[in-house]
Amino acid sequence: MSTPISTPVRVGDDDRQRTATLLGLALTQGYLDMVDYEQRLQTAFTARTGAELHGLTADLPVATLRRNDPARRAALRRAARRSVHWHLAGYLTMVVIVLTVWLAVGLTAGAWYFWPIWPILGAGLGVLAHALPMRYVGGSVCR
CATH class of the missing domain: 1.10.287 (Helix Hairpins)
Known part of the structure; x- marks a missing residue:
């Protein structure tokens, strides 16, 4: 039996925009400084896969960010x-x-x-x- 090859799932502009919104909330709520925010934002808009976008927000408390939005x-x-x-x-x-x-x-x-x-x-x-x-x-x- 062969194991399926996992292919990375591509993301669209809406996914990138949602990640950018979360990063903006993290900046305004003090979880990111300006330099880190700019680097992550640039990476978010050049990301091609969902894993890349998830890596940008993996260390952030996403539920808290959304609740305080x-x-x-x-x-x-x-x-x-x-x-x-x-x-x-x-x-x-x-x-x-x-x-x-x-x-x-x-x-x-x-x-x-x-x-x-x-x-x-x-x-x-x-x-x-x-x-x-x-x-x-x-x-x-x-x-």
């Missing part, structure tokens, strides 16, 4: 704000529906007990519990 943090904050907006939209839709039902029952049956206060207050507490931590913690999202 300012673009990633901004995206998480935008997603958190968007989730609050959707929660608020759902809440307001529910308020309109229960007030419409209350008004219809009041006009047709003459029962004017304001029961919508209970679902409005209950769901309102949920919206506040979702929105206030984002407002007072500065919109940061847990890692």
Whole structure:
């Protein structure tokens, strides 16, 4: 039985750009000095195989670099704000529906007990519990 010959996998421009982005994050977070960064960046853009690119970032804490990426943090904050907006939209839709039902029952049956206060207050507490931590913690999202 013969063993397969492992051929190096070629890389494209997108792979080189991802490696360059990681190297830039390593520079901004203090893991590389400018000289080392420039050498690795030059090597990254002339690399032909995945092994060459992997060798450039093998000694860097890639997971930490990505977690502390300012673009990633901004995206998480935008997603958190968007989730609050959707929660608020759902809440307001529910308020309109229960007030419409209350008004219809009041006009047709003459029962004017304001029961919508209970679902409005209950769901309102949920919206506040979702929105206030984002407002007072500065919109940061847990890692």
